[in-house]
Amino acid sequence: MDKAGQVALIADDDEYFRLALQTILINRLGFSSVVQAASLDEAVEHLSQKPSKSLAIFDHRIPGIKSAACLTAVRDCFPNLRLAVVSTSHRKQDILAALDAGVHGYVPKTISPTQLIEALRLIMDGLIYVPPSVSAITPASDGVQVLKAVPAKRPPIETLTPRQREVLELLMQGKSNKEIARTLSLGEGTVKVHMAALFRVFGARSRAAVAAAGSQLLSD
Template sequence: MALATILTGKLKFAEVVQAASLDEAVEKLSVRSDISLALFDLAMPGIDSPANLRAVRDCFKTLRVAVVSGSKSRQDVLSALEAGVHGYVPKGLGVVDLAQALQLIVDGVIYVPPSIAILPSAAEEQPASPREAALPPKSALATLTPRQRDVLALLVEGKSNKAIARELDLGEGTVKVHMAALFRGLDVRTRTAAAVAGGRLLQAAS
């Protein structure tokens, strides 16, 4: 049974709005105030960093956000929870269990798969070597979605959120979400710091 059918048939949602990427999801969330639950797959284009999910949580305070993923990785579960999601639901659950997990999330419970209680092996707990720890697995630029890169390029040019929204044909709310993701992805707190860090990244990539 498709996830959309579970949502409408068992959880009684009136409508299911689908998106093919994180950028598209953010744009739809920004123009729809009636969406109460957002489900993200870790394989969705644009979800390269938990910071992107955190930005969604930061900008849509009343929205319930959960991951529905084929990955059973303990690290994926913990990373998603650290980003502030309200639940992590493995796709391998049966229809009844999947519906129950989603209902718990809707009801305000933080759902995690029972497998999270299984202690990791010594190999999984082994920390990265100092050299590996010093180098991120991907550059900050590589973790950005295409739309976030567009926003960053215009930010570096000194444009305001309103100007960025106008140039990219986006709502200001959408730009705000992308900006929040940029701040987290670049580990900065101000527009100026983001512009400086972004300028260096873009220059190094060119």
């Protein structure tokens, strides 16, 4: 794929990594510019304001991401975006949860720059990148938190991020996306992504169903 004129997003709370990856994307992969974000909210704001971005690279441990539903919501709201996770984690649960969420590739930060470039090139060319060593990965040890798959019914409140809980509580008050955005000082696009995540977390198909499930969850 010709990447001339294309814009990429890097969402990672490590500023040094963002700067290094930005150099690779511009100098080696031909992107015209790169936007940086340090949290999910910030990343979604950038995506919503300028939806022309063609590639988004997320570290799944940035503030605001607590479950695979967040990544799936980004995919749902920006269907033309190529989405990759670049992470220090080699745990099988993390990799499979991210891929199940619909990302187009999971790239370990420990690979060489040459391998990273090739992995991102494959992702931009429409393929799904999976680490070659995935079949040899051992499960995470007990007690280690990993990126959780979306639970089927009534997830514990701990699976919601603080922002998702705020959005849920305002939804339960009958507020529209525009009112929620105004109350939380967010863009409507950001609220839309959090709403999509809540729909997936609760397995709901309507705002009323999400509100009802949230009411039951918060009352327990």
